[in-house]
Amino acid sequence: MAGTGVTFTALHPAIGCRADISPRDVAASSGDAEIFRELANAIATHSVVLLRPDRGNVDEPVDSLTPQEISEVYTKVHHAMGWNCWPPHKLPSQPQPQPQAQSCDAPHAGCGAPNVTPTPVCFDVPPTPERNPPPLVSPTPMDGCNSNSDSTVHDAGLSTDVDVNLRGACFPGFPETNVLGCISGLQDWHGLTGFLTPTAWWEMHSCQFHQDGGFSGESPPPPALVAMYCEETPTEGAATLQWPTEESLPYAPGATLFFSTRTALELADPMVVERARNMTCVYRAGFGRVVDEEYPIMSPSGIVSESPAPIPAAFTGVQRPVAPPPHRSSSQSDEMVPPAAVHAFKSLENFAFDGAAPAIAGAAAMLYQVSDDGHPEFAHSLVQEDEAGRPFILCHGLCLDHLEENGVVLAWRESAAFVDALLGPTAKPPYLLALEWAPGDLAIWDNRTTQHSVTPSHGCGDTTGYAVLGGRRLMTRTAMQPDWTPTLVTPRQR
Numbered sequence: 229m230a231g232t233g234v235t236f237t238a239l240h241p242a243i244g245c246r247a248d249i250s251p252r253d254v255a256a257s258s259g260d261a262e263i264f265r266e267l268a269n270a271i272a273t274h275s276v277v278l279l280r281p282d283r284g285n286v287d288e289p290v291d292s293l294t295p296q297e298i299s300e301v302y303t304k305v306h307h308a309m310g311w312n313c314w315p316p317h318k319l320p321s322q323p324q325p326q327p328q329a330q331s332c333d334a335p336h337a338g339c340g341a342p343n344v345t346p347t348p349v350c351f352d353v354p355p356t357p358e359r360n361p362p363p364l365v366s367p368t369p370m371d372g373c374n375s376n377s378d379s380t381v382h383d384a385g386l387s388t389d390v391d392v393n394l395r396g397a398c399f400p401g402f403p404e405t406n407v408l409g410c411i412s413g414l415q416d417w418h419g420l421t422g423f424l425t426p427t428a429w430w431e432m433h434s435c436q437f438h439q440d441g442g443f444s445g446e447s448p449p450p451p452a453l454v455a456m457y458c459e460e461t462p463t464e465g466a467a468t469l470q471w472p473t474e475e476s477l478p479y480a481p482g483a484t485l486f487f488s489t490r491t492a493l494e495l496a497d498p499m500v501v502e503r504a505r506n507m508t509c510v511y512r513a514g515f516g517r518v519v520d521e522e523y524p525i526m527s528p529s530g531i532v533s534e535s536p537a538p539i540p541a542a543f544t545g546v547q548r549p550v551a552p553p554p555h556r557s558s559s560q561s562d563e564m565v566p567p568a569a570v571h572a573f574k575s576l577e578n579f580a581f582d583g584a585a586p587a588i589a590g591a592a593a594m595l596y597q598v599s600d601d602g603h604p605e606f607a608h609s610l611v612q613e614d615e616a617g618r619p620f621i622l623c624h625g626l627c628l629d630h631l632e633e634n635g636v637v638l639a640w641r642e643s644a645a646f647v648d649a650l651l652g653p654t655a656k657p658p659y660l661l662a663l664e665w666a667p668g669d670l671a672i673w674d675n676r677t678t679q680h681s682v683t684p685s686h687g688c689g690d691t692t693g694y695a696v697l698g699g700r701r702l703m704t705r706t707a708m709q710p711d712w713t714p715t716l717v718t719p720r721q722r
Contacts, residue, residue, distance in 0.1 A: 290668030392422035435530035444514025445604030462699025467691035529652035608714035
């Protein structure tokens with residue numbers, strides 16, 4: 229490619245490319261350097277860009293990137309793509325003044341939700357370049373690397389206790405970057421000491437494709453870009469994914485899978501695409517729907533759960549009526565999961581925000597409203613368009629409460645089946661990239677147009693996974709709050 233002389237090579241015919249340049253060299257470049265325009269163009273074209281220099285056949289140690297260097301690359305690419313972005317900031321622990329509710333104005337007229345002017349406490353830009361560590365939180369001791377418990381230290385990561393699970397921990401002073409993987413005996417890695425367990429129990433033996441973000445009525449909008457850095461990758465536990473339709477895909481231990489939701493629209497039947505353009509995704513509890521060992525049980529495609537989140541027998545809440553679309557068969561309203569059915573689960577997306585309702589202003593405000601039964605909801609159109617007018621699909625199948633078609637609520641099962649049919653054909657070969665990580669890699673992707681999944685950590689079929697074999701996987705994930713927000717084309721009705 230002309231300009232910097234950096235070579236870009238396709239990783240897969242459908243998605244992804246590799247830039248032959250060191251992430252450290254990119255981090256050291258000035259923000260207006262040509263390399264960032266080239267990376268922005270590559271992301272716009274290929275959705276995923278892997279920064280990995282060609283080292284030839286020399287097997288030499290790679291210098292570890294610092295949290296500051298990761299942040300430099302991430303923010304400069306963000307700006308090159310035309311967006312601002314800000315690190316997440318945990319809400320202050322002291323009570324905050326509540327905004328005054330006002331009468332509902334357009335574009336929400338008749339929705340029954342108050343028009344609230346939010347207090348901007350979540351997404352503040354730091355007043356100075358200096359990074360201040362988040363408040364120290366008492367860590368929770370845990371058992372070894374294979375534990376499924378959700379008790380973690382997620383805010384400070386300042387403990388010196390090797391018996392602390394760092395799952396979801398952020399580097400001190402860098403709340404946008406958290407650590408992922410499976411590793412024991414981590415000692416003072418940029419301020420973090422402890423061990424790591426795999427992120428989610430349902431990813432131990434299956435895939436779960438998603439776009440990063442909390443996707444709930446109490447989470448900020450999803451990030452536009454996500455970056456992942458590899459410090460260490462396992463060497464044992466390679467396996468092969470198999471689909472009921474006889475496709476197969478070998479993958480390296482600890483690999484990450486990617487597919488393009490643009491491609492999903494291109495493959496879909498025109499009538500399905502027409503329906504999709506009239507669909508709205510509605511989320512309530514997001515990851516709060518998770519029930520240990522019960523929900524989700526992922527479908528063969530890895531897009532949605534095979535069954536809805538269970539409803540406790542004691543639930544007596546009032547459910548909104550569900551009307552079937554005029555051209556579809558009637559759906560069962562008892563498949564809708566009421567808000568009271570959710571179970572406590574902390575996602576990485578909510579750690580830095582403390583699970584509290586975000587302060588939303590501007591264009592994002594119309595995406596949030598309160599349901600008839602008093603619960604916050606987040607909604608966006610299923611089909612979005614990027615800056616060049618190219619359509620793509622935005623949907624988190626695990627967190628989805630339901631779809632609405634032209635304002636009519638679809639039950640969970642029908643919603644999940646539509647999303648699975650729309651995305652499933654692309655979430656398998658020949659459209660799926662299995663990215664094999666190497667130490668020192670830094671990947672950046674358009675989180676809006678790309679869905680990804682970690683490969684199973686504990687086993688796939690008859691193959692034993694790296695986490696069982698004692699393999700070590702140490703990664704970071706960086707995501708900031710952008711000034712990009714999803715669109716909501718069809719006004720929601722009550």
